[in-house]
Amino acid sequence: MNKIDVENLCVKYKTPNQTFEALKDLSFSVKSGEFVSIVGASGCGKSTFLSVLEGLLKPTSGRILIDGKEVKGTGTDRGVVFQHYSLFHWMTALKNTEFGIQQAKKQLSKKEVTKLANHFLDLVHLEQFKNKFPSQLSGGMQQRVAIARALAMDTDILIMDEPFGALDAKNKSSLQDLVLELWSSSGKNKTVIFVTHDIDEAILLSHKIVVFSENPGHVYKEIKVPFDRPRNRTDIRKTRDYETLRAELIDSLYGNVREPEFEFALAG
Amino acid sequence: MNLKSAVFNLNNLFVILFVLSAFGLEDHLKRSAQNDYALGFILLLEVSFFIVLFLARKDEQRTLIRDTFAIISISLFVWLMLTAKLNILPEDIFKAPGVIVKQFLGDYLRLIVDIGCSLSIIVVGFALALVTAIPLGLFLAFNARTGRAFSSVASFLGSIPPVVFIPYTLALLPSFKACSIFIIFITSFWPILTSTMNGVLNVDSKIINSAKVLNLKKAQILFKIILPASLPQVFSGCNIAISLSFIMLTSAEMIGGGSGLGFYIQYYARFGNFTRIMVGLVVLGVVVSTVTYLLRKVENRFFRWKE
Structure with a gap:
């Protein structure tokens, strides 16, 4: 059974002059005990999605289910690290x-x-x-x-919103190791939603990486991370899989952004 | 503790200069200087200098103590020279240090009563303002809309100098004491209210979100998160309120009171008794700065969590 189901989530912000669509038809699911990273350029709706999941924001339409029950507000079934x-x-x-x-x-x-x-x-x-x-x-x-x-x-669920975004490289890697260690020792029954814009961090930690794309925010791609656990950052980096995974992620993160700019340049 | 810097410093130099000139130099012919009282006072000051210095734990504290006492002893020395010794300042208005000390020793019992009167009014008025303005500010500003609306109203009402309420209070309240308490209340109320509201409105929404995801109820968020988060601003409002209160009370006592430090000064001003005016000034200064000092101590204790 899925721990979290995101079903056709739409969020619109109204400003006096226009409505801004932050999320459109966002759907994906997370299994119990899964470590899922969400990556995406800034403005792709990661934070909006998290606010809905945390219960701080009501979606315009669609819903998030936790254990089959719709999220209607904050709850002690979710812990958050900002x-x-x-x-x-x-x-x-x-x-x-x-x-x-x-x-x-x-x-x-x-x-x-x-x-x-x-x-x-x-x-x-x-x-x-x-x-x-x-x-x-x-x-x-x-x-x-x-x-x-x-x-x-x-x-049951641990939500981490770019928890290491403001740290230097050394601190960051020691905290990543700590999170891996603690997550494994907790019996691996914790479901983790980890938002980051660091590709290597996402690969090191997660089972699955969900790539968000902007205008409006939606799921661009879901990528499985095949490495066995316990993982070691230096070991997995040497593998060929790592390189292909990294390339795929970079492509899905920046590739779809470059295209319209290119067309615009040609048209101009 | 560096013994050398405790002995050889500017403060001790000027204390010695003070003692030498008090006894070595002749008083000016027209002056009665009361040098023995002045000497007693400066020795007391010197003793407290060493006590404070030996109690201090950090080097920077000791430096501050030496500097502060140096300023005091230099001022006393200059004061002595300008009055009793060289007679540069007019005799009837500016009295020599010893004269002030002698007068203080004669008056200190009634001065204590006066201080008690003034302080009791301040404490009651200020406490009334605290228990009303802080809860009111919290509730008004908890809702962003009423908060913003009442901020402008509060800053309008707060900008009216409290003195102008005196006619009303005199008409409505039975005694001078009740009037004064009300004036102090009004004086303290607005700065505390506006600073509380500002504090609440400025609490970072990220902190509130962080409280919400811990599943805190509204009342818990208000009292356990918003109140402590805005407390530093509330305190800065209290500091302003206390200084304004002393200004207001002294003025009120000088205008219509029958007791208090302001009254003491005003009463003797009528007789041109400048010795007692100066006693009143110094005592008032000491009282106000002691109160502000204590408030700062409380603040430091409260806000250890700030950098």
């Missing part, structure tokens, strides 16, 4: 994590919540930074806290 501002900056790393757990698991006692929060902060290697405020942590550490919180909430 690129910025996932954390509340007046709470320490520990308090932030506890706050998330309390929301997701109301039945737990204060003591159990603290224990759980400590455990997950240990998992993301922030033992010594639990009582620091976000402003005292580096960007990479802040994202670690956000990941710890999302994992500690133990939701």
Whole structure:
């Protein structure tokens, strides 16, 4: 059974002068326990799609089903890691994590919540930074806290919206490894929707890559990633499959953009 | 702690200069200088200088303390020279430091009563403004539309100087104390309200989204997310409110009061008693800066999470 079904999703934004179609007939599905990346140029409707999935935005038509039930608002079945501002900056790393757990698991006692929060902060290697405020942590550490919180909430679905987009290469790769490691150790029963514009990141992490295309946003292509797990970034890069996959992705990301420009140049 | 920099610094130099000139130089013929009181005062200052200096933990704090005390002792020295020793400033208006200290020691009991009067009015008026303006600002600005509408209304009403309400308060309220409390309330209310509303309206929508995806209810978002996120702005409104309140209260006391520091100054102004006017000025300055200092301490404690 599919975990997430996106069915003919349409979103239109109305401005005083015109309506802007952000998503048109967007359809695809995600299996339970699947790690799916969404890639696409900026303005292709990735963020709009995520807002609908998170329950922050109502679609104009169409729907998203989770376990066969239509998404009608936010819910504790989905944990989210944003690129910025996932954390509340007046709470320490520990308090932030506890706050998330309390929301997701109301039945737990204060003591159990603290224990759980400590455990997950240990998992993301922030033992010594639990009582620091976000402003005292580096960007990479802040994202670690956000990941710890999302994992500690133990939701079926984990939504990650360009979580490493603002990090430097070194931090980025260590966090990618961390996500892979934690996702495997969670019994691989978490469904992950991972939005990125980094092709290598998408290949390294996902089972399936969904390429969005713009004007209006729709699914351009779905690409399976064939590599076995556990994956190693240096090993898979050496394979021929990697090169073809990468070429295909680059082509589907930039190829369909280049064409109209070319025609325009000829016409002009 | 560097002993050398604690001994050899500008503050100590001028304290020594002050002591030497207080006793070494003759007072001007027309002046009564009360040098022994001045000496007592500067020694007290010097003792507190060393206490504060030894309590400080960071080097930058110690530098700040040395600099601040240096400014104080230089000013005292210049003041002594301009008044008692060289008689450059007119004798009847500008009194020597020792004269002020002696007068303070004579008056301090009633000054404490006056300070108590002024502070109690400020505290009550300010507290009333706090408990009304913050909730009101939160609720008005929680909805973006009412927030924007009432921001302009609030900035219009807030731009009216509170003094103009005095005729109304005098007509409507029974006592000077009630009037003053109301004026302080009005003075504090608008800055706190506008800053709360601005704070709420400026909370990043990304933070609110991040709270929404945690499935927080509306009331939780308001009290657990929006309130703490806008608290720094609320506090800056409180700072403005407190300084304005002191200005308003002192003026009110000078116009119509029967107690308080403003009244003390105004009362002796009628007799041309400049010694007591200066005592009042200095005490008022100390009280206001102590209150602002305490407020800043609370602020730092509250906002450890800011850079």
